[in-house]
Structure formats: structure tokens, C-alpha cells
Amino acid sequence: MSASRRKPKLDRRKVAAEILARRGDALVVTGLGAPTWDAAAVGDSPLNFYTWGGMGCAAMVGLGMALAQPKRRVIVITGDGEMLMALGALATIAAQQPQNLSIVVMDNEHYGETGMQATHTQMGADLAGMAKAAGFHATQTIYTTAELKTWVPKIYGAGPVFVAVKVTTERDALVLPPRDGTLLKFRFREALLGEA
Amino acid sequence: MSINWSDEVHRVLREQKVRQVAYVPDTGLKRVIELVRGDKKMRAVPLTTEEEGIALATGAWLGGERSALLLQSSGVGNCINMLGMAIECRIPLLMLVTMRGQWGEFNPWQMPMAQATATVLTAMGVIVQPVADADDVGETFAAAARMAFNTNRVVAVQVAQRVVGAKEFK
Numbered sequence: 001m002s003a004s005r006r007k008p009k010l011d012r013r014k015v016a017a018e019i020l021a022r023r024g025d026a027l028v029v030t031g032l033g034a035p036t037w038d039a040a041a042v043g044d045s046p047l048n049f050y051t052w053g054g055m056g057c058a059a060m061v062g063l064g065m066a067l068a069q070p071k072r073r074v075i076v077i078t079g080d081g082e083m084l085m086a087l088g089a090l091a092t093i094a095a096q097q098p099q100n101l102s103i104v105v106m107d108n109e110h111y112g113e114t115g116m117q118a119t120h121t122q123m124g125a126d127l128a129g130m131a132k133a134a135g136f137h138a139t140q141t142i143y144t145t146a147e148l149k150t151w152v153p154k155i156y157g158a159g160p161v162f163v164a165v166k167v168t169t170e171r172d173a174l175v176l177p178p179r180d181g182t183l184l185k186f187r188f189r190e191a192l193l194g195e196a
Numbered sequence: 197m198s199i200n201w202s203d204e205v206h207r208v209l210r211e212q213k214v215r216q217v218a219y220v221p222d223t224g225l226k227r228v229i230e231l232v233r234g235d236k237k238m239r240a241v242p243l244t245t246e247e248e249g250i251a252l253a254t255g256a257w258l259g260g261e262r263s264a265l266l267l268q269s270s271g272v273g274n275c276i277n278m279l280g281m282a283i284e285c286r287i288p289l290l291m292l293v294t295m296r297g298q299w300g301e302f303n304p305w306q307m308p309m310a311q312a313t314a315t316v317l318t319a320m321g322v323i324v325q326p327v328a329d330a331d332d333v334g335e336t337f338a339a340a341a342r343m344a345f346n347t348n349r350v351v352a353v354q355v356a357q358r359v360v361g362a363k364e365f366k
Contacts, residue, residue, distance in 0.1 A: 029255070049258055051281065053280060053281060053284070054250075054251065054277065054278050054281035055277070056251075056278070057250070057254070057281055059251075060248045060251030060252050060255065061251045061254050061255035061258070062255060063241075063252055063255060064216060064251065064254060064256035064257075064258070064259065064261075065255035065256070065258055065259040066259075067216055067256065067259070068215070068216070068255070068258075068259025068260055068261035069260070088243075088244030089248055089251075092241065092242070092243050092244055095241075096239075096241060181281065181285035182284070182285055185257075185258065185286065188258050189257075189260070192259070
């Protein structure tokens with residue numbers, strides 16, 4: 001397979017909007033950098049937990065949340081660099097088999113926040129393949145709008161789900177959500193649990 | 197002879213309604229891990245590396261559940277950057293750290309991280325409570341749990357190698 005040589009062409013903001021349009025009461029965790037700005041640009045919600053640090057945390061924050069809230073869908077939106085830092089988490093998550101957890105990697109094959117250096121996915125690392133090998137229920141690398149349309153319902157289907165969406169490196173307008181960690185925690189818990 | 201300290205740890209986890217218990221194994225944690233895995237009220241989450249447990253605890257708390265992390269002192273170093281998130285967000289987390297490199301250690305490679313364990317945890321803002329006697333583990337762990345969950349802090353109970361015993365190479 002020479003899939004890794006295909007050029008990413010999807011628009012990350014459109015991808016985020018298409019996926020989140022049907023979120024309903026889903027809980028969302030974002031990885032630091034552009035995925036956090038993407039989710040904020042689509043629309044702020046107290047049920048978005050934006051991370052601004054702790055690189056490599058996003059998937060595992062999603063697991064803790066999914067185990068605590070088995071009746072709610074949990075969607076993690078993160079970047080390829082952030083996910084590459086936590087490959088072991090794929091094995092940890094697959095071992096728990098959370099049916100309500102979906103991980104969406106906006107894979108632009110670059111470290112966007114630090115000067116656009118190439119990540120390992122540009123050199124052939126196949127994140128969806130790793131998730132599949134770890135034991136995720138549904139996995140896919142998405143290159144086209146048609147593939148995205150097919151997969152959006154599956155992102156809300158039986159999990160654990162892992163999709164790597166190949167997006168361009170185009171820079172979008174910065175949309176910055178609140179960044180105080182304690183504030184983000186309190187408003188999330190208040191919206192979900194009705195308590196601070 | 198007092199009750200086994202591992203049973204005390206499990207009793208505290210139960211009483212405090214800790215639901216997600218993450219761990220990277222240590223010989224000294226063997227019995228606690230078995231008790232957690234056998235407890236239907238708890239979700240045992242084996243990790244590939246310790247920092248996953250900090251992120252798991254954050255997600256668990258956001259979702260309304262309490263979490264604990266069981267680890268060997270060698271794994272403390274793996275947690276440092278991720279602890280920044282728990283501290284910034286004031287996530288309650290109870291850690292049980294079993295020590296190596298402290299009392300009759302055989303393996304020199306265990307020494308640097310072991311001797312730095314309390315220093316680096318403290319530097320990150322974690323409250324460290326050492327226990328040197330098996331009879332004190334239960335009470336200390338219970339007090340640490342109350343403090344962690346009542347005040348939204350990360351509290352680490354550091355169980356001395358003298359209590360867990362030095363690994364024998366023979």
C-alpha cells in the first residue's frame with residue numbers, strides 16, 4: 001500500500017464542522033493546538049474540554065470520560081503529533097473496548113504549532129493501521145469528502161473508533177476558547193453533572 | 197500481626213468510591229492489583245506508561261468518577277509533564293507509589309529516579325506523604341484519599357521499600 005504517499009487535501013475546519021454537526025449531547029475532548037481552535041471555531045460548548053498542554057493526553061482523557069459516562073458519546077479530536085506522542089494509549093484503550101469512544105485525528109502530517117516540521121505520518125506511519133492492530137473496533141484513514149460522509153455515522157457508531165483524516169496545512173483564523181484549566185473543568189462538570 | 201497493608205489500600209479505595217484504578221505493575225503492588233481486578237465495583241485499567249493514568253484521571257473526574265494511580269517509583273518520572281494538567285485543572289488524584297532504590301536495593305539503575313521521586317513530585321505541586329511502616333499504610337492512604345477528593349489535589353502516598361521489600365535477584 002502506498003496510501004501514505006497520497007497528498008492530504010481536506011479542509012480541517014469543514015471536517016470538524018461536519019463531524020460535530022451531529023454531536024447532540026456528545027462530550028468532546030480536543031488535543032492542544034489547532035484541534036482546540038477547530039472545535040472552538042465550530043462552536044464553543046461547556047461540554048468541550050479543550051486541552052492547551054499535556055501533549056499526548058487527549059486520547060486517555062477521552063478514555064477516562066468514556067468509562068465514567070458509558071451512555072454518552074465521547075469524541076476526541078486531536079492532531080497527528082499529539083497522537084504520535086501517545087501510541088501506547090491505543091493499546092490501553094483497546095484493552096478496555098469502550099464502545100462510546102471515538103478518536104478523530106486531524107492528520108496534516110506536520111507539527112503545526114512549532115514551525116510546520118514534518119511528523120512521522122508524512123514518512124509513512126499509519127495511525128489508523130496502528131489503532132487497528134491495537135484492537136480498535138473500527139478504523140479508517142480518510143482522504144476524500146465522500147469517505148468522510150460515509151464515516152461520519154460510523155464515528156457515532158460502535159467503538160472504539162479511530163479515524164485519521166488527512167487535512168491540509170492551511171492556516172485558519174485563530175479562534176481561541178477559554179484557557180484556564182480550572183474554569184474549563186468547572187464548566188464541563190456543571191454542564192454534565194449539574195455541580196461544580 | 198496486623199492486616200496486610202494491600203488489603204487496607206483496597207478497603208480505602210472501596211470506601212472512597214474510587215472507580216477507575218489505573219496501574220503499571222510493581223512486585224510490591226501485586227496483591228493490590230489482584231484485589232482491584234477482582235472487585236466488580238472498580239474498573240482496573242492497566243497502562244502502557246504511567247502518564248496515561250494522569251490523563252485518565254482527568255477524564256474520569258470530568259465524567260464524574262474518582263480515580264487512583266498505582267505505580268512504582270521508577271514510573272514517577274514518566275508522569276511529570278502530564279501532572280501539569282492535573283495541577284492546572286485542580287483534578288483530584290490519589291497516587292500510590294511503591295519505592296525502589298531506597299532500602300537494600302540491588303539494582304544500581306533503580307537508584308537515580310528512586311532518590312529523586314519525592315523531590316520531582318513536590319516540584320510539580322503534588323503533595324507527598326511517605327510511609328515507613330506497614331501498619332501506617334492504611335491510615336495514611338485513607339487520610340490522603342480524603343484530602344485528594346475533598347480539596348481537589350494530587351496526593352501521592354510513598355510506600356517505603358522497607359515495607360514492600362527489596363526485590364531479590366536469585
